[in-house]
Amino acid sequence: MHSPTVGRQRPKDRKDRIAQVAAELFCERGYHGVSLEDIAGVVGISAPAVYRHFENKYAILVAATRDLIDATLTATALPLREDAWDSLDDLLDALARLAVTHRKTAGLYQWVWRHLTREHQAEVRDDLDELVRRVSVSLFEARPDLGTADAEATTRATFSIFGSLGTHRAVIAKGRAQQLLFRAGRAVLQASPPTPVSGFAVGDPPVRVPVGARREIILAESVRLFRMHGYHDVNIELIGHASGINASSVYRYFPGKADILAAAFYRASERVTEATTIALTGARDDRQALRRMIESYVDLTFERSDLVTVYLAENNNLPEGDRHELRKVQRLHVEEWVRLLVAVRPGLVAGEARVLTHAALNLATDLSRWARFDRRTGMDRHLVRLMNVVLHA
Structure with missing residues (x-):
């Protein structure tokens, strides 16, 4: 398993070193899977020595998240150019460099920040809103066909591309990764028509399961709670309450919370496998197969956003x-995308195809976290186009 590299640092750099190491460990193992002893061991100091710089593990999380946000705000505090597309290119280049430089800690933005208190989460959201504003202002000027809300939605879709590099460990040269992300980001900003943000509700769709299917209700409610709060902040009592039963009754269907999580993963894995099989069956060629893979993933991601x-x-x-078993399934799923993408783009090598595949998949996943799927808006068709744009950037 990958671990942050141990390195000697001068004492005056120790606080920054602790925060950096902790950020990498949090993203690799999850916040609750890391102890102060783990952090201290990688830094090369004793656990009590950590307290000279931070009150507790949570204080390190706050500092690490703050460092990542500050680095992003600093790198994107750029003067506006006369041509709006030049300004956008400057911002995209800065974001691409940040994505490569902070690849090991991008998970702070993706998932780990859920463990912050509401107060600190609000601060992160404010800073992210400022980042969106910086890009969307220039985008709105470059593309007057976009409304303000459309420009912001398109900007958020672009951020998903840069954040995707931290979701995988595909081997690729830093310079090439930066170029790919830049091109994919620009392609999304230029995509037409604009993201249809009006006409659909923001939030989670209601869970629809048969009243009598108690095990399915428990699984669905658990998945919803895991998504909202994170696995470690959900207990059996909360699951039971959400499912309309006593906590003790949950154990009639699952031996424990870990078994519920495993069941959710196997269910998601089954859905992904089914969607892939359906997409590939009967496709007349690789190009059509890739298109059907995109369509099936959009449907799966939005209709089962909690699960995904x-x-x-x-x-x-x-x-x-x-x-171990489920990661193997995930890798096989990605490799099917890579195989198809290389087939339809012969000049693309596998490593580059993996980066673009993860960027496209992450775009769909990110949008599903804040927008309710509604075919009446044409959102599904637009997202299919966006994923296709990313894969062919």
Whole structure:
């Protein structure tokens, strides 16, 4: 398993070193899977020595998140150019460099920040809103066909591309990764028509399961709670309450919370496999197969957004045997995308195809976290186009 590299630092850099090491460990193992002893061991100091710089582990999380946000705000505090597209290119280049430089800690933005208090989460959201504003102002000027809300939505979709580099460990040269992300980001900003943000509700769709299917209700409510709060902040009592039963009754259907999480992962894995099989069956060629893969993933991601989000965010909390098995399934799924993409783009090497595949998949997943799927808006068709744009950038 990958671990942050141990390195000697001068004492005056120790606080920054602790925060950096902690950020990498939090993203690799999950916040609750890391102890002060783990952090101290990688830094090369004793656990009590950590307290000279931070009050507790949570204080390190706050500092690490703050460092990442500040680095992003600083790098994107750029003067406006006369041509709006030049300004956008400057911002995209800065974001691409940040994505490569902070690849090991991008998970702070993706998932780990859920463990912050509401107050600190609000601060992060404010800073992210400022980042969106910086890009969307220039985008709105460059593309007057976009409304303000459309420009912001398109900007958020672009951020998903840069954040995707931290969701995988595909081997690729830093310079090439930066170029790919830049091109994919610009392609999304230029995509037409604009993101249809009006006409659909923001939030989670209601869970629809038969009243009598108690096990399914428990699983659905658990997945919803895992998505909202994170696995470690959900207990059996909360699951029971959400499912309309006593906590003790939950154990009639699942031996424990870990078994519920594993069941959710196997359910998600089954859905992904089914969607892939359906997409590939009967496709007349690789190009059509890739298109059908995109369409099936959009449907799966938005119609089962809770399940897909937990599937991507909580694998560190699975029992080791389940984690190993399910990661193998995830890799095989990605490799099917890579195979098809290389087939339709012969000049693309596999490593580059993996980066673009993860960027496209992350875009769909990110949008599903804040927008309710509604075919009446044409959102599904637009997202299919966006994913296709990213894969062919």
